[in-house]
Amino acid sequence: MTTTPEEQDTGVSLGMPQLPAPDYPADVRARLGADAKEIIARYPGSRSALLPLLHLVQAEEGHVTRTGMRFCAETLGLTTAEVTAVATFYTMYRRKPSGDYQVGVCTNTLCAVMGGDAIFEELKQHLGVGNDETTEDGKITLEHIECNAACDFAPVVMVNWEFFDNQTPQSAKRLVDDLRAGVPVEPTRGAPLCTYKETARILAGFPDERPGAVEASGGAGPASLIGLRLAKGEASQRRVVHPRAGGPQTDAPAEHLSSHDAPQQTSASDPAHPAGPTAEEGE
Amino acid sequence: MTLAAEIDNETSPEKLLSPVLSAFWDEEKPWTLETYRRHEGYEGLRKALAMAPDDLIAYVKDAGLRGRGGAGFPTGMKWQFIPQGDGKPHYLVVNADESEPGTCKDIPLLFANPHSLIEGIVIACYAIRSSHAFIYLRGEVVPVLRRLHEAVREAYAAGYLGKNVLGSGLDLELTVHAGAGAYICGEETALLDSLEGRRGQPRLRPPFPAVAGLYACPTVVNNVESIASVPAILNRGKDWFKSMGSEKSPGFTLYSLSGHVTNPGQYEAPLGITLRQLLDMSGGMRAGHRLKFWTPGGSSTPMFTDEHLDVPLDYEGVGAAGSMLGTKALQCFDETTCVVRAVTRWTEFYAHESCGKCTPCREGTYWLVQLLRDIEAGKGSMGDLDKLNDIADNINGKSFCALGDGAASPIFSSLKYFRAEYEQHITGRGCPFDPAKSTLWADRPADHAEVNA
Numbered sequence: 153m154t155t156t157p158e159e160q161d162t163g164v165s166l167g168m169p170q171l172p173a174p175d176y177p178a179d180v181r182a183r184l185g186a187d188a189k190e191i192i193a194r195y196p197g198s199r200s201a202l203l204p205l206l207h208l209v210q211a212e213e214g215h216v217t218r219t220g221m222r223f224c225a226e227t228l229g230l231t232t233a234e235v236t237a238v239a240t241f242y243t244m245y246r247r248k249p250s251g252d253y254q255v256g257v258c259t260n261t262l263c264a265v266m267g268g269d270a271i272f273e274e275l276k277q278h279l280g281v282g283n284d285e286t287t288e289d290g291k292i293t294l295e296h297i298e299c300n301a302a303c304d305f306a307p308v309v310m311v312n313w314e315f316f317d318n319q320t321p322q323s324a325k326r327l328v329d330d331l332r333a334g335v336p337v338e339p340t341r342g343a344p345l346c347t348y349k350e351t352a353r354i355l356a357g358f359p360d361e362r363p364g365a366v367e368a369s370g371g372a373g374p375a376s377l378i379g380l381r382l383a384k385g386e387a388s389q390r391r392v393v394h395p396r397a398g399g400p401q402t403d404a405p406a407e408h409l410s411s412h413d414a415p416q417q418t419s420a421s422d423p424a425h426p427a428g429p430t431a432e433e434g435e
Numbered sequence: 436m437t438l439a440a441e442i443d444n445e446t447s448p449e450k451l452l453s454p455v456l457s458a459f460w461d462e463e464k465p466w467t468l469e470t471y472r473r474h475e476g477y478e479g480l481r482k483a484l485a486m487a488p489d490d491l492i493a494y495v496k497d498a499g500l501r502g503r504g505g506a507g508f509p510t511g512m513k514w515q516f517i518p519q520g521d522g523k524p525h526y527l528v529v530n531a532d533e534s535e536p537g538t539c540k541d542i543p544l545l546f547a548n549p550h551s552l553i554e555g556i557v558i559a560c561y562a563i564r565s566s567h568a569f570i571y572l573r574g575e576v577v578p579v580l581r582r583l584h585e586a587v588r589e590a591y592a593a594g595y596l597g598k599n600v601l602g603s604g605l606d607l608e609l610t611v612h613a614g615a616g617a618y619i620c621g622e623e624t625a626l627l628d629s630l631e632g633r634r635g636q637p638r639l640r641p642p643f644p645a646v647a648g649l650y651a652c653p654t655v656v657n658n659v660e661s662i663a664s665v666p667a668i669l670n671r672g673k674d675w676f677k678s679m680g681s682e683k684s685p686g687f688t689l690y691s692l693s694g695h696v697t698n699p700g701q702y703e704a705p706l707g708i709t710l711r712q713l714l715d716m717s718g719g720m721r722a723g724h725r726l727k728f729w730t731p732g733g734s735s736t737p738m739f740t741d742e743h744l745d746v747p748l749d750y751e752g753v754g755a756a757g758s759m760l761g762t763k764a765l766q767c768f769d770e771t772t773c774v775v776r777a778v779t780r781w782t783e784f785y786a787h788e789s790c791g792k793c794t795p796c797r798e799g800t801y802w803l804v805q806l807l808r809d810i811e812a813g814k815g816s817m818g819d820l821d822k823l824n825d826i827a828d829n830i831n832g833k834s835f836c837a838l839g840d841g842a843a844s845p846i847f848s849s850l851k852y853f854r855a856e857y858e859q860h861i862t863g864r865g866c867p868f869d870p871a872k873s874t875l876w877a878d879r880p881a882d883h884a885e886v887n888a
């Protein structure tokens with residue numbers, strides 16, 4: 153499976169084994185070594201630390217490099233082959249340099265049907281990249297992802313594994329435009345975005361120290377509360393899409409649910425005063 | 436199926452729903468220890484610690500709690516299988532790798548109420564005599580990971596974790612472990628291999644994890660919702676728990692409604708509620724559309740149609756109707772949805788997520804995808820339909836783990852209920868559906884597009 157730089161250039165196998173990966177600079181190695189020690193201490197068996205260690209080296213370089221895998225192997229007393237076997241099994245480990253923001257569009261059946269396919273197609277065109285490709289400015293890597301356990305918020309887009317629920321092609325395009333322009337972006341569920349490297353460090357098991365990160369976006373998303381509100385006899389609300397930095401949100405009444413739940417006069421039932429944003433958002 | 440029927444008292448949501456785990460998700464900071472304690476949090480633990488561990492196991496077994504992760508195995512029985520006095524460490528591993536397509540209950544539960552899981556973990560570890568537990572959380576949900584980190588920190592600080600928990604003599608370490616993207620790690624033995632730092636591939640059983648699990652030591656692997664349900668059982672009593680649901684499927688559970696419904700979301704109810712009841716109370720299918728097909732518990736459970744609206748959604752009821760309760764992920768699709776497209780996409784998922792260990796699954800899912808893509812594109816032949824059935828039959832029950840069976844389910848069930856639609860793709864040389872009509876925004880007036888779904 154190994155290739156030398158010459159082979160990568162020429163596409164011709166010269167039968168030469170790849171040279172060992174270079175080590176991290178001494179200061180980086182010392183810093184990562186201290187982190188690794190902390191990770192290993194969480195487990196009765198040191199090899200259990202391999203997945204978090206791979207997240208850790210990904211936090212260092214943005215993807216899992218040969219140097220990172222060498223570090224994991226030496227730290228845990230494994231061969232680089234054993235580490236490579238693991239790193240290549242899991243989809244969250246990137247094996248090539250990628251963007252600061254990983255934009256993942258769910259295209260598993262439910263999200264795809266609800267509009268995920270359309271969102272993914274529009275983003276490909278809008279960004280001029282294909283699946284698992286990065287924009288020229290190095291900001292965005294576009295991917296289609298599998299079901300991310302948010303089907304009641306479909307269609308779902310994840311950016312650096314924070315939730316952007318109930319997306320449309322328009323909102324998704326605005327999202328990537330903001331990301332490329334450096335406009336601060338907040339997910340519908342999750343904390344204000346950090347870079348992919350910083351995300352990988354949280355995944356390695358180091359809590360997000362930013363003030364307010366745990367609290368961000370509130371207790372539960374609207375869909376998570378819908379059954380509870382019904383059970384408490386509160387009027388159900390039509391589901392509200394949260395346009396990021398978008399227009400006003402309305403709480404329009406839904407169906408006529410019971411005899412004591414009479415419909416109320418709101419802007420949604422008053423065509424003269426539409427509640428939607430003034431911008432054109434139609435398909 | 437637009438349901439606008441007048442709802443009388445007997446079918447009012449207040450009567451049909453039973454929020455327990457979700458009861459205070461609407462508070463300002465439901466994930467904090469402070470909020471959890473205000474709602475009798477960690478009271479179940481105090482009651483559990485007053486019992487002998489074996490009595491505690493018997494109590495959970497008597498309550499009849501069954502696994503909420505898909506298979507429905509009695510939770511107390513799993514605990515009882517752990518050999519005691521064997522001199523080996525025992526482990527509890529919580530499966531929070533929620534990745535089954537359609538399934539979206541554990542993630543909102545952990546986001547809003549992580550302490551219910553932590554309390555359940557302490558109770559379970561006291562029962563099985565474990566001093567180290569793990570939460571294996573899928574990696575792709577960083578917002579949940581943050582709150583788990585914080586909740587575990589709070590629990591240590593409050594003395595619910597660490598040395599001598601609440602003076603009981605129990606020492607307990609809890610490690611939150613983030614996965615790295617692999618559906619197969621939801622399979623319990625693949626999860627254990629992954630937690631040991633290996634590729635997530637299933638193990639041959641026996642030995643079962645209860646005998647040789649994590650580090651070859653006795654291990655209980657339970658789903659998030661199963662463990663999180665335990666504190667309420669202890670606090671309010673097994674009779675209260677058994678007063679909900681049926682004799683063989685007692686208790687409450689989270690139903691996740693998604694797809695072409697007016698109000699997708701989480702509905703916590705006694706086991707045995709029907710999809711018709713859930714749709715009736717929640718506003719039905721989206722306006723102007725009819726239910727076409729749905730899954731009772733994720734894509735791996737054979738699909739249902741509008742014939743099955745009155746099937747009681749409990750382990751026996753769904754089983755008797757030819758499917759499985761699974762994760763109670765009720766993905767509802769209306770008449771605008773192409774069933775061939777849906778099944779093709781699920782099958783692509785199984786092919787992508789097949790770990791490659793066993794031949795029937797690795798090769799079978801690959802060939803299913805080739806056939807389905809051809810059929811969807813109008814390049815199939817009638818013989819392909821029998822071939823699909825054949826290949827699915829060669830995977831089902833013949834692969835190493837349940838992923839293969841799951842891959843076969845949508846094939847079998849869609850051919851059973853919608854064979855004519857497959858044939859239509861073949862004879863018509865293409866898909867007769869317009870995907871634009873299925874989208875969330877398909878029926879929105881243009882000027883309301885962003886606000887009203």
